[in-house]
Amino acid sequence: MYNCSKLRTKTEGVEWKLDVCRKNVTTLLNADRISSLPDELILEILSCMDAKLAVQTSLLSTRWKLLWTSIPCLNFFSRSFDSSLKVGNFVSNFLSRRNHQVDVSSVKLDFEVGSQEILAQIVNYAVSRNVQKLLVIVNNKRLxxxxxxxxPFSSKSLKKVTFSIPxxxxxxxxxxxxxxxxxxxxxxxxxxxxxxxxxxxxxxxxxxxxxxxxxxxxxxxxxxxxxxxxxxxxxxxxxxxxxxxxxxxxxxxxxxxxxxxPQGLTSLCYEDYHPPQLPRDCFNSLNKASVNFHFSRITKPYKEIDARETINMLQELHSAKCLTLNLDIVELLNVYGGLLADVTTYLDAAIKMDDASAKVPLDTYSSTIFESWIHAMQVF
Missing domain, CATH: 3.40.50 (Rossmann fold)
Structure with a gap:
């Protein structure tokens, strides 16, 4: 006959262990694990937040009350305010209560509402605190x-600047x-x-x-x-x-x-709707060049002037080890292949067609070669 007392003892033991596990899990879930982190790490986290949210963390506990005053990266996003007046008041209070003994490593301003005076106030403060990175974005065209x-016209510390301002x-x-x-x-x-x-x-x-x-x-x-x-x-x-x-x-x-x-250029990427005029013998150091022209031919065919200007430009890029052309250029030169007979410049290069993803070595400019390009494009 099975011993009921032993069974009850084992069951009570299992329940006790489960109860201990529940208490441990509850303790872990309720624990403020972020607050246990060192100040340096918490400041890194706050530096990724909007300044308004960073200030609001002061309500979490006594320890968090003044942490926001020492963040090294300042991010001001005006979208969290509905008027320039509120933005200005917040910025003035934030800067006046910040720990001035801590340098500012970076500042990001993303304004949809605000004024030039507010931006100047933030920028001037950051420069006075040895800011290294400054990003100013104005998304409102009315500003x-x-x-x-x-x-700022003078800063000994700035290393990286982005101004997106009309x-x-x-x-x-x-x-x-x-x-x-x-x-x-x-x-x-x-x-x-x-x-x-x-x-x-x-x-x-x-x-x-x-x-x-x-x-x-x-x-x-x-x-x-x-x-x-x-x-x-x-x-x-x-x-x-x-x-x-x-x-x-x-x-x-x-x-x-x-x-x-200047001479000495090693890489050129040029994209436009027509070729520019290039000086002679200024691109002799090119390792690679990418040229993309988007000729307007929706209602009219390719123009001869575009072909001549394109050929003149490509002649100046003859030293490139790898020259990339888009399909528009290849088709243009195929249409005006007769113009290529007058060109005697040789290329020590390989031309890669963007649209065909194929490389074709060139011995010279010739209509025959461009015809082979068209055939290669049809294959791919």
């Missing part, structure tokens, strides 16, 4: 600034000796930026996005520049790039008629 006076560039020189990377978007140039960048002696990476130029000849002169990107520019008729250290040049949809670039 059109007459100039970029909110941008404004004119300042007439005063930017004094950023430590700056290495700059991204400007929605900016208008009414004067050449020669003096603007003259004190950015370590600037190596520059991107101009959705910019407009109101001078006949647009000059970009930066001695240490190695990477330059020009995207979606307006009125940039003649562009002179004076940068002896430049290695990579990318230009997309800028409607440039004449482009002057």
């Amino acid at each position: 059109l600034f007459q100039d970029a006076s909110l941008c 404004c004119r560039t300042p007439t005063t020189t930017w004094d950023f000796p430590a700056l290495t990377t700059m991204h400007l978007e929605s900016v208008e140039f009414f004067d050449n930026p020669v003096d603007l960048f003259s004190k950015c002696v370590n600037l190596k990476n520059l991107t101009l996005e959705k910019f407009a130029v109101f001078v006949q000849v647009f000059v970009i002169s930066i001695p240490q520049l190695s990477n330059l990107r020009l995207n979606n520019g307006k009125n940039s008729i003649i562009v002179n790039v004076v940068a002896p250290q430049l290695e990579n040049l990318t230009i997309r949809n800028c409607s440039i008629e004449k482009l002057n670039a």
